[in-house]
Amino acid sequence: MEIISKILIAIVALEHLYILYMEMFAWETLGKKTFKTIPSELFKPTKSLAANQGLYNGFLSAGLIWSFFICDENWSKNVAVFFLGCVIVAGIYGALSAPKKIFFVQALPAIIALIFVLLR
Helix, strand or coil: CHHHHHHHHHHHHHHHHHHHHHHHHCCCCHHHHHCCCCCHHHCCCCHHHHHHHHHHHHHHHHHHHHHHCCCCHHHHHHHHHHHHHHHHHHHHHHHHHCCCHHHHHHHHHHHHHHHHHHHC
16 A cells, blocks of 8 residues: 555656646646647746746645655655645645646546555
8 A cells, every 4th residue: 555655646746747847847838738728829928927836836746755755654644645635725726716627637646645645
């Protein structure tokens, strides 16, 4: 169970590293491909807003990765639970305020990872 939970945490962390990259460095290219409902002419003026969002996704990823390096099992689990909870809240909020698919792409993987973390 522990190996599965760590693999799932890693998947969520990698997803948020990808989001960091897209929003901070590739907003006008990958962002356009990902967010097709946003008019093309809005990507340039919203670049700094997207970069700010990307930075927050990087913090989420960093917290999940940090949980791998904590030697105390209880602290490692608590840190993972906290950051997975943050991802879940962000995913639910995103699904309520943006396209609904954000729930399935962002929140659902974190919910599954959280279940496995809590079961270990």
